[in-house]
Structure formats: C-alpha cells, structure tokens
Amino acid sequence: MSRQIEFVQGNVACAKAALYAGLEFFAGYPITPSSEIAEYMAKRLPQNGGKFLQMEDEIASICAIIGASLTGRKVMTATSGPGFSLMQEALGYAVMTEIPCVIANVQRGGPSTGLPTHVSQGDVNQARYGTHGEHAIVALTASTAQDIFTLTVDAFNFAETYRTPVILLLDETTGHLRERLEVPAADGIATVGRLKTTVSQGVDYHPYLPREDGRLPMSDFGGAHRYNVTGLFHDMWGFPTENPKIVYGLIRHLVDKIDHNADQMARWKEYYIDDAPTLLVSYGAAARSALHLVENRRKRGEKLGLLELQTLWPFPHELVREKCCHAQSIVVVEMNMGQVLQQVKLAVRQPEKAFLANRIDGELITPTDIQNIIHVIQGKGV
C-alpha cells in the first residue's frame, strides 16, 4: 500500500488525527487561530455520518460535546485563549463527572483578546489550574504536524482510558505552519475505544464505582441503564452526597487516577542529551527553534542537548529530574514568563541551575534569541 503523504497545517493534522482516533462529534465556535479545525470538521464529519455543530459560544460548545460523549461518542472541541477561558467551568464538570472529551487550545497571545494571530504559550498554567477546585488534568503539546497527529490520537486514548478531559495545547505557529505529514496506516497507531460496562440491562449498574484497576466502565446515556450524573460530589450511584468520607474518596480518585498514571502518559523526545552540559528543555513551537540551535551548534562542536516535552500535565517531574541530572545548566525555552520553568525548578536537584530563555512579544523565539540568552547565562555577554 502506498504511503499517504500530505502537506498540511498543524491544525489540519490535528483534525485528521481526531477522525483517525474515532471522533464522531465536534462542537465549536469560530476563533483565531483554531478555526481551521472546525472548518475541517464541518466538511468531513457529516461525510462520515458524524456531527459537527457550530454553537452560540464556547461554553455551549464544550457543554454539547460533554453531553454527546455521555451518549457514547468520541468528542472534541477546539478554541483559543478567550474561548478556553469561557470553557473552564464546564471543563471542571467533565473532570467531576468523568466524561471523556478532548479540547484543543491553539494558543495565541493574551491576556484578554491579546494577539489573535500571534504565537504564545501562555496557557500552560491555565490548562492545569483554570477550573476551580482541586483536580488533576492531562495536557499534551507537540511541535510538528507529524507529532500533532500522534499526540492528538494519544489525547483521545488518554481521555477514554482515564475518563477525563484532555487538553491539546497547540500554538499559533504549529497550528498554522504547513509541513509534511505522513498519515499512518489505519492500524498504525492503536486507538482506545470506550470501556463499556458488561452489566446487563435490569441488573444494578453503578456508574461511579471504580473497578479494581481504578477504571470506570461506562454505559451509554440513553441506553440500557438509567442513572444520574451531577457536578455535585456524588456516590457510586451518581447521587449527590455531602458525606465527608465519600467526598474525600472521590477527590482522591479524581487526582490519583491521573497522577498515578503519569508515567503511562509521559511523552517526550530527546536530542543529544547524554553529553550535554547545557540542556534545553522546550515544547511546542519553541522546541523547533531550540532543536534548530542544538543541531547547528553541534556541527560546530558545542555540546547542546534538547529535551522536548510533549506531556505537560501531569508534569513529568521524575523524567525531567533524570534527564537533567548531568547538565550543568538547564535552559527552559518557552514563550511565556516561565510557566514550565517553574515545574522544571521543582523537578531538578539544583533549581538555581535552571534558567529561562523566553520571548513574550508575539514573535516566535528564534535560535539566535536562545543563543544570546545562553551566552549571558554562561557569562559571555550577548
């Protein structure tokens, strides 16, 4: 069989991957720089018998996909910063009710309306902490169309496996950049289907009673079992409760099911890190510039390395500690004021050796920008 090579935007790679992963339902609201995902879905989903809805706002969009997911569909929405802000309450509802869904946030400059057509990575902490209350979340990112494809499939797989919303933190540069994509064969990447209950009709089904492995089989809403779903703290039947033991148990379950599986969800790439005294840590569009610099300097004998993170949440602290253990200085390259740097400092043994190479003016950080900052860190001046 011939290989399927395409030349596409990152946003389109994301949309294609979602369909590959089994997406059946998409609801969204137009917003730059994510709209190409909705446009692709509007065209393709009805052809596949799926549903695309353009809702009245981002709040309605995420609510509609959560409703559709509960009936047994794989679902997604896509947005950018302002829309992602609007989605936060419903995101918490999906966390609390454990309804799988994927939310792509193609980041742009913020706060507020910010820079609609410029790049930023300012929503890393919002992805983690944006909705209220104690919880855990999964957020993935990627730097190339090919990796966006792979990570989007991962996002759907994690959403189903852990019954959680998963956030795809893309950015304006990778979202709009056109490049080569090799679409994997149909069985090229494993996809995870919904885990459905084996309890037959007429037998008591407990929608919120985890199995021994912590997973919660679902029953399609509107199908064999009638049950209640609520954003209130709830018991195994899905009924509201204020019983402190049950409240404690549920919040532990919501946090532990993500944190205890952080290793399974860790995705990263590494380049020349074993002998690099100066190690760059980066992700998304910034990692492209970081990699370019690393490869250029290697040709001149300078030992730079790169750890490219693809799973941002749950943050892979142990992985970062291990990969950074031989580096004399760690330079986190990102387009914000150090949101991932904070986590890297928490992870490494000597946080004073972790530095920030950033750009926050809406322009893509360049290899020269990074090189200049490395020179300053090394005491060589600009």
Next chain:
Amino acid sequence: MSVRDYLRERFFPHMWCPGCGHGTVLNALLRAVEKLGLDKSEIVMVSGIGCSARISGYVDFHTMHTIHGRALAFATGIKMSRPELSVLVPMGDGDALAIGGNHFLHAARRNIDLTAIIMNNRIYGMTGGQFSPLTGYGCFGTTAPYGSVDHSFDLVELSTSAGASFVARSTTYHVIELAGIIEKAIAHRGFSVVEVMSQCPTNFGRRNQAGSAVEMLETYRKQTVPLDSEAAQTSPEKIRRGVFVEKKRPEYTEAYEEMIRSATGES
C-alpha cells in the same frame, strides 16, 4: 404504569420548601409522560442549577444535573447524538433566562426537538431570594431591597420571536391544564417552551406580601385567564394562559440528517 413508578423514591424526601410549586410541576410532568405512554428509558432529563434543577434527581429517567444556565447546551449535544430520545429540560427563570439566556435563544432559533419547562417563580430561590429577570419592576428581593428597577422579559413573546415552534404558559394552580400542555409540548416535534408560573412562598412571596402558598395559588387563579376566553378580551391586564404557538417548522436534528444524506451523496 403508575406515576409512582417514574420516581426514584430512595431520593426522597425532596429538598423543596413547604408550599413550593415545583412539586406540582413534577406531578404534572409525570402525568404527561404517563399519558404519552413513554418508556422511562426513552426519556432523558437535563437540568442546570437551582431549585428547579433538582427535579432531575427525583425521576427515574436518564438524568443529567449540569451547570448553571447550560442545560440546553448539554441537551443539544445529547439530542444531536441520539435524536430518537425524548429530551426534557426543566429550568428556573434565572437558569433559563439570565445566565442561560443565550442558549435559550439559540435552541429556539434552531428549533431543536427539546422540551424546555421553565418553572417561573420570579426569584433565585436556592441562593436565598435575589431578584431574577422575571421578578418584575418594583418587586423585592434580597438584592432589590428598594424594589427592582429591572423590567421582566415576557417569556412567551421572547420564545416566539426566537423561533420556538411550541410556546405555552400555565400555572401550578391549573394542574390538569398544565399536564395537558406538557403532554402536547413533549409530543411536539421542535423546540417547545412551557412557562409554568410556580410559587415560591419562602423567597418571593414573603418579600412581596404575596401571602402563603395557598394565597399565591389563589392569585394565579384570579390573575390569569385562558388565552381564547372572553375574559382575555375584556381584561387585557390579566396574564394569558394556554398554547400560544403550535406550528410546523423544520426540526434541527431532522434537517441535520438530511444534510448528512446530501453530504454522503445518498439523496
């Protein structure tokens, strides 16, 4: 099947105050469902937040208690995914028309086959009596201690102009009429709106000298008239009850299925 079979008795006693009208709405709703002969498993109920929203816990349907104001958006996702299900969306006046006003307008515009039952008690009851978009000019709430300067929506006119293809109003005094209207609303193909005037003696009545629950019900009897009655002509100041709109308009899920057939080249 008796009405009792539609209840989740283990969820009782309910949390509504003595004299609250919402239990009467539940009663009328279940009688309508019984009359239609719907199976419990064919019905989804999606609610938001507030006293009204708690109705979803008490019924043995597929029930989803969501977030404030967004019930119609969740319900739209469910209905689009499973058009064969009957989807009922009970809401309060604040839930449907303040925080959820935009979703309400757009659900009506799409004419998606959902049954919106707005339990209008003119107040935010669960949070203790703050004024709502239907409290009315000059009426009192904890956040309108000098009388509200906000004017109300007319829910019937609002729904009609937004495109709802079934629009009706009744009260908790007129229980038999109410059950009949809800029955028609559920059977209707398209977006149906039923406004139910439902008394809140605790938080509206007390602050507005409306009297006890019984007196508030008595007011519903005196101050409302059937839409097509002579009294409606002679007493235009009174609130009209009945079915205001019942028309055929293309329904959203059906139009979408048609679009899928066209996209896949089947039609």
